[in-house]
Amino acid sequence: MKIVMLGAPGAGKGTQAKMIASKYQIPHISTGDIFRANIKNGTELGKKAKSYMDQGLLVPDELTVDLVIDRLANDDCKNGYILDGFPRTIPQAEALDAALAKLGEKMDYAIDVDVPDENIVSRMSGRRACTGCGATYHIVYNPSKKGDCCEVCGEKLILRDDDKPETVQKRLNVYHEQTQPLIDYYTKQGILKAVDGTQDMNDVFTAITNILGA
Numbered sequence: 001m002k003i004v005m006l007g008a009p010g011a012g013k014g015t016q017a018k019m020i021a022s023k024y025q026i027p028h029i030s031t032g033d034i035f036r037a038n039i040k041n042g043t044e045l046g047k048k049a050k051s052y053m054d055q056g057l058l059v060p061d062e063l064t065v066d067l068v069i070d071r072l073a074n075d076d077c078k079n080g081y082i083l084d085g086f087p088r089t090i091p092q093a094e095a096l097d098a099a100l101a102k103l104g105e106k107m108d109y110a111i112d113v114d115v116p117d118e119n120i121v122s123r124m125s126g127r128r129a130c131t132g133c134g135a136t137y138h139i140v141y142n143p144s145k146k147g148d149c150c151e152v153c154g155e156k157l158i159l160r161d162d163d164k165p166e167t168v169q170k171r172l173n174v175y176h177e178q179t180q181p182l183i184d185y186y187t188k189q190g191i192l193k194a195v196d197g198t199q200d201m202n203d204v205f206t207a208i209t210n211i212l213g214a
Ligand code: ADP
Pocket: 008, 009, 010, 013, 014, 031, 032, 033, 035, 052, 053, 056, 057, 058, 059, 060, 061, 064, 084, 085, 086, 087, 088, 089, 092, 162, 171
């Protein structure tokens, strides 16, 4: 099963993608996590990506597409995968479709986690991300049982620089301009499924599993 998660920054894509990956035993591939790992390790890619991410802008397609297409060739992807944060532009979606077509494959589902802009800023300012394993929490909706530390790996939780309100507004604008057109793109392919992302996270998950089937 091959799934794309769509939705504004902070809509809950990562939260749901992790739950789906665990239920259906497929890898969760997050481009944001890949870029942050590269930043942490001080790679060339990380240095380039950081300058865009800090400004709330998208990393250019040239730095993003090959990275993902290569990742999908890994053995663990042979039974499917869930893409979280990719594609984010029409050219990325087209490149992904072209790579799949070469293998005689296609995407199965594009799940749009729908949350209005009004809810996003509070979601983001309350988000806490683990510096060790990338797990995410929310100070109100999903607090860590270990306070400032990660339940999974024990590392420190932080407010991401790009989750501060000034940058969030910019990321929302970028989302509407460059990513939202993908809703149309996948609707035309007949694989778009929208879920109400303002519900409790477990209810969002139930809505998604109803779409994907047991
Ligand atoms: P969120 O889930 O909050 O939207 P992500 O962790 O997915 O954030 O992404 C963080 C940042 O990484 C984005 O704001 C963008 O700069 C960059 N990024 C992630 N995925 C992509 C992509 N597919 N194309 C371009 N930039 C990306």
